[in-house]
Amino acid sequence: MSQTLEAQQRIPDTMAGMRLDQAAAELFADYSRERLKSWIKSGALTVDARPGKPKDKVYGGEALRLQAEIEDDTRFEAQDIPLTVVYEDEHVLVIDKPAGLVVHPAAGNPDGTLLNALLHYAPELATVPRAGIVHRLDKGTTGLMVVARTLAAQTALVEQLQARTVSREYDAVALGTMTAGGTLDTPIGRHPRDRKRQAVNASGKPAVTHYRVVERFRAHTHVRCRLETGRTHQIRVHMAHLHHPLVGDPVYGGRLKLPAGAGDELKEGLRAFPRQALHARKLAFVHPASGERLMCRAPLPDDMLVLLDMLRDDHATMR
Template sequence: MSQTLEAQQRVPDAMAGLRLDQAAAELFADFSRERLKGWIKAGALTVDGTPARPRDKVYGGERLQLQAELEDDARFEPEAIPLDVVFEDDEVLVIDKPAGLVVHPAAGNPDGTLLNALLHHCPALAAVPRAGIVHRLDKDTSGLMVVAKTLMAQTSLVEQLQARSVSREYDAVSVGVMTAGGTLDAPIGRHPRDRKRQAVNASGKPAVTHYRVVERFRAHTHVRCRLETGRTHQIRVHLAHLRYPLVGDPVYGGRLKLPRGGGEALKALLREFPRQALHARKLAFVHPGSGETLTFRAPLPDDILLLLDYLRDDVETLR
């Protein structure tokens, strides 16, 4: 079974000088660069109506048109993994992802992922690229994600993400006491020495995070972050760059810091906190079919609630 995919994008001036396959990978983010390269070679992805080569340069202003047949993706097996479904209709699915669940299969996680769970929950998603996944959360970040159930819905949601019109808010617990909130506009790219990490990097992609203080503790802060962009590890990288890394972050958290004079129970919890304290609390987007703006909220999970309770008790104990 296959579906005909039709989509088009205009190359922005900022992409001038990129290879066609690089620009296509940015503009048609649902598909891998290798898949797009194959479509370019087959003439299914054209530039101003003319076939081109993957290595050809773009100059800005060109119209990229994609017309391709999408076969059902049979590489991944459906798995009966429970999903916390917040909302579902014929076009979109909103879930509250638990910490510990990988979103997409990869070399280290070939199965047991959200994608496998989605294929079991809705077998028709096999005909949608990446089973409808249009954005990701890190394995150990909990909270809201939207999934497209049709190609039309997927195209709409990707366009909204590219236009920065999808509203995404996160709750985080950081190490250190913030004096005030603010906005960090700092590009993010690969770390120059550790390719598995991201870093604030002048040659990286634009990244903007707005953050504000929800509650201060003796040595930590409950922070609320709103994303304008969606770079890999964005909140984790940006807060670490500000010297307020997330509690429990194994990659960007640095050396463990325990509050002086704190109780042993709090210290034990901080030592053993199993993940970065980050939760996608709010998600808003325009419904691809109705045009209505939908807003969803997910309550804090038990582990972060427990951490906040311990931090409040620590403040009260030492008053």
């Protein structure tokens, strides 16, 4: 099954001198610039009924015609994997991702991912690139993700992410007692020696994380982080850079540290915590169709609630 697209636009005189792909991106704003470039190259998007090139200059008055077929993505299998849907309509889905669920299929996870689950829940997502996924959460991170159900919604959400107008807030439990909140504005890039890790790196991309203290314990802190940017592992890398890595972080957490005098329950709980203690609690964005601001929240998962209770009990016992 495929989706047929047909549309026409005339280039206004005000766009004279622009590249064809730039003009097309403004006139066919529902589709990404990369997709429009591919349609120009394939001849699906014509200029005055003739093929063109993305770099061609436009002069105003030309007629653009788009006739394209979007084939269903059959590379990935639809799988009946339970999803917790927080919000949905014909344009977007907001889901509360559980720990352990990988977002995209890859070499180590060819299936059993969020993408496979989405294709089963909403089969029309086969006609949307990456099944509508516009941002990621790490396998061990829980919480909110927005998914686009149409090409137009996907384009709008990607633009919001690039413009940093999507609000994303996380709960985290960090090692050590933090005295106050603050802002980390330090670039993040590949680790110079370990290509599987990220690191604060002067040659990396800009990364900004705002954080504040929610609750302090004897040797840990419940913090709330708000992202301005969305770099890979951003909160995990920034908190480790502050020397307050997240509890359970298998990559940036270092050797397990148990508080002096901790009881057996807390010791066992910290040893057994299976992932980084990070949860995407709040997500807000402009709805791509209505233009209204949509805000969603997801409660803390059980494992983090239990962890916080153990830390409170330990704190109260040792006073």
